[in-house]
Each structure stands twice: as C-alpha cells, then as structure tokens.
Amino acid sequence: MRVIAAYSIKGGVGKTTTAVNLAYLSAVEGARTLVWDLDPQGAASYMFRVKPRVKGGGRRLVRGRLDVDSLIRGTDFDRLDLLPADLSYRHMDLHLDTTKRPTRQLARVLAPVRDQYDTVVLDCPPSLSLVSESVFEAAARVLVPMVPAPLPARTLDQLQAFLKAREMRRPPKVMAFFTMVDRRRKLHREIITELAGTRPEVLAAEVPASTTFEQMGMRQAPVEIFAPRSSAAAAYRKLWDEIRDQGEF
Amino acid sequence: MGPLRYRLPSRISTRAVLARLGDTAIIAAEPGGASARQYLDTADWRLYGSGRTLEVGADRWGAGTLTLRDARSGEVQATAEMENAPAEARDLPWDPVRSVIEGRRLLVQATAQARLQRLAVLNPDAKTVARVFLDRFVVVEPAGGRHVLRFVTVVPVRGYSSWAARITAALEEMGLQAAGVPLIVSILAATGRAEPGADRGPGVPLEREMPAAAAVGAVLERLRNHVVANEEGVRQQLDIEFLHDYRVAVRRARSMVRQAGGILPAGQVSALAGELGWLGALTGPPRDLDVHLEELEGRTERELEPLRAYLAEKRQHAQLQLLSALDSERYKLLIDQWQSMVSGSPGPYSEEAPDAGRPAGEVADEHVARAYRRVLKRGRAIHAGSPAEALHDLRKRAKELRYLLECFQTLYPDHDRTAAVKELKLLQENLGEYQDCQVQAVALQTMADELMERRVPAATLMALGRQTDELERREAQAREEFEARFARFSSARNRRRLESLVGMRT
Missing domain, CATH: 1.40.20.10 (CHAD domain)
Known part of the structure; x- marks a missing residue:
C-alpha cells in the first residue's frame, strides 16, 4: 500500500483537485485506490457525491475506536473508494493529542485496510499541525501544490525545516509542483524558472489555471471524466507519470 | 456482499427487467460494449482451480484486453492490454498467476460473443449506489451450434449495500434465480461440458448395492472418455499435460481391467488388458522425454543446448511413432472394443464372471x-x-x-x-x-x-x-x-x- 498526501500549508492551492484527479488516474491504471478526505470542509467527499459524515464521529475514528472498513464508501468509479470527511475533523488536532502516539495515529487507522488498497491518497487540511505530522508519518510521498506567487520557496523551506526537526525514521519524500499556472504572465514564468532550477523537489509537470477545474465542482467528477482532452486532464496525467517515474514506494 | 448473478430465462425480456429496475430506483445507462471472448486456461484448468478465470476480449476493432476475474464472483482482479493472446505464463503480466500456470500452455477452453449493457443505480444525490449488468452471451460450439445465455448481475457499491439488496429483491420477485455457479461453468454447460476438473478423476458416482459389473463398466467408461478427450491434445502436442492425462487414464484402465477377473468375462478381460498394455507402452517414451525436457526448462547453461536438441529430436521421433499407432486399425479396434465392453449390460450369472452381479x-x-x-x-x-x-x-x-x-x-x-x-x-x-x-x-x-x-x-x-x-x-x-x-x-x-x-x- 503506497500512501500519498496532497498537502499544503496554505489553502486554496488545489489540494483537493490534485487528490481527486490523481486518485482517479491511479484507479484507472488498475490500482485499488482509497481517498481519505481529512479536510473538515469535505470537498473531496463532495466531488465524489458522498455525504461528508463519519458514523460514530471523527474523534472515535482517529482514536481507533471505529471499524474503518464499514465507513468506506465506493465512488462512482471502479476500484476507487472514499473514506469521507466529517465536520468533527476540525478538532482533529485535539483528538489526536489525547492518543498515546498522536503522530502514528493516522497510519494506525489505515492498518486494517492495508491489504485492500494499492494506493491511498490523503486529502489534507491546510495547516502545519499535529494532523500534518501524523500525515507525514503515514505517507511515503507528500505532494505540495504551489501557486506561482512571490516567495513560494519559503513555503517549501518551512515544510522541509519542519520535517527535519521531527527527526522521523522514514521521512516522506516531498514533491512540489505548480498549479494555477498562467504561462502568459511573466511573473509566473520567472518564478517557475527560478524555483525549478534551484529546488530538486520541484517537479516538471505544472497544472494550468483553467476553467475546467471550476467545472469540477459543478460536475462532481474528475476532469478525466468530463474533459479528457483538456489541458487540465493532460497536466494531471503528466504529473501522475512523473510521480510514478520517480520510483516505486 | 459481492456481485450477484441471475440467470435471465427466455420468458423474461430485457425490457421487462429494465422496466422493473426503473420502478425500483433511478437508473442511468453507462457505456457498455460488445466483444468476442476467449476463455483461457491450462489443459488441467489450473487457473480455475486457483479460483480465477482469464479471458481475452476483442472489441470490434480487434483491440484485445486480458481480464483476470475471481471465478466465483466474477469480480475483475486485473486487466491488461494485449496485442496477442497469451500462450504461456511468461506472456502474462501478473506474477501470482504465472506461478499457478508454471510451464503449462494456455489453451482456449471456450469462446463466446458477449454483449454487455451497464446500468448505474443512482440515489437522490445522483451518486452511483449499485450497478446492474445485463449480459448476453452467444456460445458457439465447434460444430456450429449456438446457445444464448442471458444474465443480470447486481454489483453492490461499497457502503451502499442496501440499494443492491433492494434491486436483488425486485429481480427475485420477477422470478429470477441466482445462477449459483461461475460464468465459465454456465458457458461450458451450454455446450454440454462438465464443470472444469469435475470429470478429471476416475471417480464416477457409484452405489454399493449396484452390480459389480455395472460399477466397473462405469469406471471404464469414464476412463475411456478421458482417453478420447485427450487424444487431440496428444496428437497436436498442445501441452504435455494431455499426454500425461492420456497415459494415466490408459494405465488406470489397464489396472482396472486386469483386476476385473471374475467381474467381467475372462476372455474380454485378457484381450483388452493386452491391448491397453500395448498402448501404455507406446506412451511411455514420449512421456519420459517430456519429463526430461521439462526439467531442462529455465536452465540457461550453454552446455545443455546439445542435450536439449537431442531430447527434442528423440521426442519428435517418439511422437511420430505414437501418431502412427493412433492412426492404426489396431487403435481403432481397441477404442471400439473398449466401448462395447462398457456399454454391454451385465449378463446373467456365468462361470466366466461369477462376481458380475454381486x-x-x-x-x-x-x-x-x-x-x-x-x-x-x-x-x-x-x-x-x-x-x-x-x-x-x-x-x-x-x-x-x-x-x-x-x-x-x-x-x-x-x-x-x-x-x-x-x-x-x-x-x-x-x-x-x-x-x-x-x-x-x-x-x-x-x-x-x-x-x-x-x-x-x-x-x-x-x-x-x-x-x-x-x-x-x-x-x-x-x-x-x-x-x-x-x-x-x-x-x-x-x-x-x-x-x-x-x-x-x-
């Protein structure tokens, strides 16, 4: 089971879009895939038309008191399942804090379904908190979408410093990539060129700013379903290829 | 709850099923398709024995997809795009399956034309909560006969099993019955073939009270069927398993006949035993060579090449001898004699076969x-x-x-x-x-x-x-x-x- 997290300290950079589209590509390829919507807003759950509700409560789930198996919902797509969000996830930091080893807890919740999935995609809430730490423990890859705004390197630096300070046994590999890119804008081009040249963790694939992504919310489906020939769909295919080309995990 | 497959009898139309489903839930059509399917397995049905089926489906443009399924539930375990149909383990992309097949050849065990209609069952949020497949298979016999099989399969979506239950209840109310056996078994049954592996052994159903001659006759008939069923594979050398099965059946039959003194007429027994001995001896050398060659499989040392070539040459020679025996009048007589022996009803008590009626x-x-x-x-x-x-x-x-x-x-x-x-x-x-x-x-x-x-x-x-x-x-x-x-x-x-x-x- 490979665990990938779509994560960013900032909100609104395309985490859920990334999680949903990559999970879909993983499933299409034949991998049994699970998306865990950790964001209390439940955007990923909404995309898959699943009610954002954990029967029994998010608190009991992260404390390992619920049967995760019974909470998983099938999506409209073959081999792609979802562990829905719950409003109570907004207090997940507090819930984790009351467990024995909070940073191991998310991995522990997934343990019972290890054999059922080849890929697990975590859609994380924007923050740098106990939840993030637990995500980093569980995931082998952390995908960081970045918008090409000034000082994007700072976000990456913060994340890397955070990971380093944790002294983890097996820290996840950070993979950053640009989203909402408008190649017509000089600033975007400059930022991308500069960062791509200096930071090895920045991937070559970039996701364009596109109205296709806005339609995702309306269509409630991955872009591959309703706009397979769009540049948006092509960008995610390229991103997924690049992630896989960097080795099995 | 896994997928549930129902046989759709000819008296119920697809339209009636659709109407019933429409009354039960919101139904949306999904892309379906038509394909020519070949079901592949080894001569000894190793994949089926491991709980799987393998099919090659070609759509009307000829593009081939290989699908591995759970034999019982029909659930897809893996798929792969293929240019050519796989012939042996190394042609398959899945390791666990390769180790099941080992050195056996993959043979086309059945073919069918499939037409699939996929439906999604939606809840009020327009979320797919179950799927229904309406499948129609036309099974074509080698002799040209056509058999149509229709199925309705309800596939639950995880976390929404109550919807699938609602659909299955509606279908059962219409009088549909669960198929109960894997699809491949239904396909084989349509052309009068038994479940894979079911008739491989010599174990025919016998009763302790039946006359001994009838019991021995039933066993010998099963063994004769094995011999006949494997003959083509032996001739064409499709897989070494055919000769192996053929040989085992011949030897079992010979042993049975030799021990049937007192049960079957002594004259017939000795004649048939002698001929089966002849046939058994003919199959010995090619089988031994098959074993030798199989042992060399996977060995890559160069010095073994002359040995491999030598064995292959001997095997070819042995095959020619075997073929000329199979084409001989003597062989035809043996098979006929065998048949008449098993189909003859046990006669009244005779000196020759005192145990026949016991x-x-x-x-x-x-x-x-x-x-x-x-x-x-x-x-x-x-x-x-x-x-x-x-x-x-x-x-x-x-x-x-x-x-x-x-x-x-x-x-x-x-x-x-x-x-x-x-x-x-x-x-x-x-x-x-x-x-x-x-x-x-x-x-x-x-x-x-x-x-x-x-x-x-x-x-x-x-x-x-x-x-x-x-x-x-x-x-x-x-x-x-x-x-x-x-x-x-x-x-x-x-x-x-x-x-x-x-x-x-x-």
Missing part, C-alpha cells in the same frame, strides 16, 4: 483388501540386501491399490478414503523417487553414449555426469528412507484404518 461395494472391498495384503506381503519381504526389482515390484502393487481406491472412491466415505490414500501416497512417493532416479540415471547414461558419438562438447557430457551423480545420490537416499516409510504404511494404526474402510480383516 454388490459392487462388497466386491470392491475384497479387491482393495486383497491388493492391500499384496502390498504388505511384498513390502515385508524387502530387506537391506533385496534387489532393486523387489522395490519396483512393490511399486506396481502399490499403484494397483491406489488405482482401486481412486476408481472406487465414491463407494467409500470421503474422509476415511482420503486418509488411507494419504498414507499410501507417502509410500508411493518414496518408491517412485527410487525407481525414477534409477531409470533416469540409466537413460542419461544411454544419452551420454549417443551424444559422445555425436562429438558434443565435453562440458555437455560433464553436465550429464553431474546430473547422474545427483540422481544416484537421490536414489541412495530414497532407498535409505524406504524402511521408515514402509514401517509407517504397515503400522497397526494404518492397517486398522484400511480394515475399517473395507470392513474386513486384512
């Missing part, structure tokens, strides 16, 4: 007990200084016992018989290892002599020498282990087990 159970018990006593007697006479022939002879007697227990298996309770066979098997493995090593070592020596005349590289001869050494080591080890194995087989405990099976003292 209850099969009783007669089988006597034969098994007698065969068992023979094994014990021969085995006990073997000591450290006994010649190899004594062990070879014991092996034959053990085989006779084994064939009896297998051919008459349905006369005995499964559990007791399995336990008895298990013990016998342990002894047979030891005797088999001993004799096979010996025979192979002699064969290698002959090969070495012939290869020497062909001036093959010294490295090849040395490789043969190493193999001979290894065989001799194994042979010695088997001889050493014999005593303990036989002691276990002839132990009081095992003896009681057999005595209780046949209900008499041995």
Whole structure:
C-alpha cells in the first residue's frame, strides 16, 4: 500500500483537485485506490457525491475506536473508494493529542485496510499541525501544490525545516509542483524558472489555471471524466507519470 | 456482499427487467460494449482451480484486453492490454498467476460473443449506489451450434449495500434465480461440458448395492472418455499435460481391467488388458522425454543446448511413432472394443464372471483388501540386501491399490478414503523417487553414449555426469528412507484404518 498526501500549508492551492484527479488516474491504471478526505470542509467527499459524515464521529475514528472498513464508501468509479470527511475533523488536532502516539495515529487507522488498497491518497487540511505530522508519518510521498506567487520557496523551506526537526525514521519524500499556472504572465514564468532550477523537489509537470477545474465542482467528477482532452486532464496525467517515474514506494 | 448473478430465462425480456429496475430506483445507462471472448486456461484448468478465470476480449476493432476475474464472483482482479493472446505464463503480466500456470500452455477452453449493457443505480444525490449488468452471451460450439445465455448481475457499491439488496429483491420477485455457479461453468454447460476438473478423476458416482459389473463398466467408461478427450491434445502436442492425462487414464484402465477377473468375462478381460498394455507402452517414451525436457526448462547453461536438441529430436521421433499407432486399425479396434465392453449390460450369472452381479461395494472391498495384503506381503519381504526389482515390484502393487481406491472412491466415505490414500501416497512417493532416479540415471547414461558419438562438447557430457551423480545420490537416499516409510504404511494404526474402510480383516 503506497500512501500519498496532497498537502499544503496554505489553502486554496488545489489540494483537493490534485487528490481527486490523481486518485482517479491511479484507479484507472488498475490500482485499488482509497481517498481519505481529512479536510473538515469535505470537498473531496463532495466531488465524489458522498455525504461528508463519519458514523460514530471523527474523534472515535482517529482514536481507533471505529471499524474503518464499514465507513468506506465506493465512488462512482471502479476500484476507487472514499473514506469521507466529517465536520468533527476540525478538532482533529485535539483528538489526536489525547492518543498515546498522536503522530502514528493516522497510519494506525489505515492498518486494517492495508491489504485492500494499492494506493491511498490523503486529502489534507491546510495547516502545519499535529494532523500534518501524523500525515507525514503515514505517507511515503507528500505532494505540495504551489501557486506561482512571490516567495513560494519559503513555503517549501518551512515544510522541509519542519520535517527535519521531527527527526522521523522514514521521512516522506516531498514533491512540489505548480498549479494555477498562467504561462502568459511573466511573473509566473520567472518564478517557475527560478524555483525549478534551484529546488530538486520541484517537479516538471505544472497544472494550468483553467476553467475546467471550476467545472469540477459543478460536475462532481474528475476532469478525466468530463474533459479528457483538456489541458487540465493532460497536466494531471503528466504529473501522475512523473510521480510514478520517480520510483516505486 | 459481492456481485450477484441471475440467470435471465427466455420468458423474461430485457425490457421487462429494465422496466422493473426503473420502478425500483433511478437508473442511468453507462457505456457498455460488445466483444468476442476467449476463455483461457491450462489443459488441467489450473487457473480455475486457483479460483480465477482469464479471458481475452476483442472489441470490434480487434483491440484485445486480458481480464483476470475471481471465478466465483466474477469480480475483475486485473486487466491488461494485449496485442496477442497469451500462450504461456511468461506472456502474462501478473506474477501470482504465472506461478499457478508454471510451464503449462494456455489453451482456449471456450469462446463466446458477449454483449454487455451497464446500468448505474443512482440515489437522490445522483451518486452511483449499485450497478446492474445485463449480459448476453452467444456460445458457439465447434460444430456450429449456438446457445444464448442471458444474465443480470447486481454489483453492490461499497457502503451502499442496501440499494443492491433492494434491486436483488425486485429481480427475485420477477422470478429470477441466482445462477449459483461461475460464468465459465454456465458457458461450458451450454455446450454440454462438465464443470472444469469435475470429470478429471476416475471417480464416477457409484452405489454399493449396484452390480459389480455395472460399477466397473462405469469406471471404464469414464476412463475411456478421458482417453478420447485427450487424444487431440496428444496428437497436436498442445501441452504435455494431455499426454500425461492420456497415459494415466490408459494405465488406470489397464489396472482396472486386469483386476476385473471374475467381474467381467475372462476372455474380454485378457484381450483388452493386452491391448491397453500395448498402448501404455507406446506412451511411455514420449512421456519420459517430456519429463526430461521439462526439467531442462529455465536452465540457461550453454552446455545443455546439445542435450536439449537431442531430447527434442528423440521426442519428435517418439511422437511420430505414437501418431502412427493412433492412426492404426489396431487403435481403432481397441477404442471400439473398449466401448462395447462398457456399454454391454451385465449378463446373467456365468462361470466366466461369477462376481458380475454381486454388490459392487462388497466386491470392491475384497479387491482393495486383497491388493492391500499384496502390498504388505511384498513390502515385508524387502530387506537391506533385496534387489532393486523387489522395490519396483512393490511399486506396481502399490499403484494397483491406489488405482482401486481412486476408481472406487465414491463407494467409500470421503474422509476415511482420503486418509488411507494419504498414507499410501507417502509410500508411493518414496518408491517412485527410487525407481525414477534409477531409470533416469540409466537413460542419461544411454544419452551420454549417443551424444559422445555425436562429438558434443565435453562440458555437455560433464553436465550429464553431474546430473547422474545427483540422481544416484537421490536414489541412495530414497532407498535409505524406504524402511521408515514402509514401517509407517504397515503400522497397526494404518492397517486398522484400511480394515475399517473395507470392513474386513486384512
């Protein structure tokens, strides 16, 4: 089971879009895939038309008191399942804090379904908190979408410093990539060129700013379903290829 | 809850099913398709035996998709795009499946034209909460006959099983019945074929009270069917498994016939036994060569190449001899004679066959007990200084016992018989290892002599020498282990087990 997290300290950079589209590509390829919507807003759950509700409560789930198996919902797509969000996830930091080893807890919740999935995609809430730490423990890859705004390197630096300070046994590999890119804008081009040249963790694939992504919310489906020939769909295919080309995990 | 497949009888139209589904929930059509499907498996149905089916589907543009499914539920386990249909394990992208197939060939076991209609069951949020597949298969027989099979399959979506339950309830109200057997079994049944593997063994359903001649006749008929069913595969050398099965059936039949004295007319028995001996002997050399060649499979040392070429040449020669035998008048007569023997009803009591009309159970018990006593007697006479022939002879007697227990298996309770066979098997493995090593070592020596005349590289001869050494080591080890194995087989405990099976003292 490979665990990938779509994560960013900032909100609104395309985490859920990334999680949903990559999970879909993983499933299409034949991998049994699970998306865990950790964001209390439940955007990923909404995309898959699943009610954002954990029967029994998010608190009991992260404390390992619920049967995760019974909470998983099938999506409209073959081999792609979802562990829905719950409003109570907004207090997940507090819930984790009351467990024995909070940073191991998310991995522990997934343990019972290890054999059922080849890929697990975590859609994380924007923050740098106990939840993030637990995500980093569980995931082998952390995908960081970045918008090409000034000082994007700072976000990456913060994340890397955070990971380093944790002294983890097996820290996840950070993979950053640009989203909402408008190649017509000089600033975007400059930022991308500069960062791509200096930071090895920045991937070559970039996701364009596109109205296709806005339609995702309306269509409630991955872009591959309703706009397979769009540049948006092509960008995610390229991103997924690049992630896989960097080795099995 | 897994997928549930219903047989759609001809009296219920697809339209009626759609109407009923529409009354039950919101239904949306999904892309379906049509494809020509070939179901692949090895000659001995290894994939099916491991709970899987493999199909190659070609759509109307000829693009091929390989689909691996769970045989029972029909759930897709893996798919792959393929340019050519796979012929053997290495053509498949899945390791676990490869190790099931090993060196066997993948054969087309059945073909069907499939037309699939996919429907999604939606909840008020327009979320897919179950799927319904309406599948229509046209199964074409080699002779040209067509059979239409229609199914409705309800596939639950995880976390929404109540919706699937609602759909299945509606279908059952319409009078649909769950298919209950894997799809491949339905497809095979449409053309009159049995479930894969079901008719592989010699175990035909027998009753203890039926006349012994009828029981023996039923067993011989099953074995004859095996011979006939495997003949084409033997001729075409599709897979070495065909010759193996063919040979086993011939040998089982010969053993049965030879032991049927008193049950079948003596004149017929000796004639048929003689002819089966002839056929069995013909299949020996090609089978041995198949085994030798199989052992070389996967070995890549260059010095083994001349040996492989030599064996392949001999195999081809043996095949020609076998083919000319199969084309002979003698063979046709044998098969006819075999048929007339099994189809003839047991005649009234005669001097020639005094046991023909006695209850099969009783007669089988006597034969098994007698065969068992023979094994014990021969085995006990073997000591450290006994010649190899004594062990070879014991092996034959053990085989006779084994064939009896297998051919008459349905006369005995499964559990007791399995336990008895298990013990016998342990002894047979030891005797088999001993004799096979010996025979192979002699064969290698002959090969070495012939290869020497062909001036093959010294490295090849040395490789043969190493193999001979290894065989001799194994042979010695088997001889050493014999005593303990036989002691276990002839132990009081095992003896009681057999005595209780046949209900008499041995």
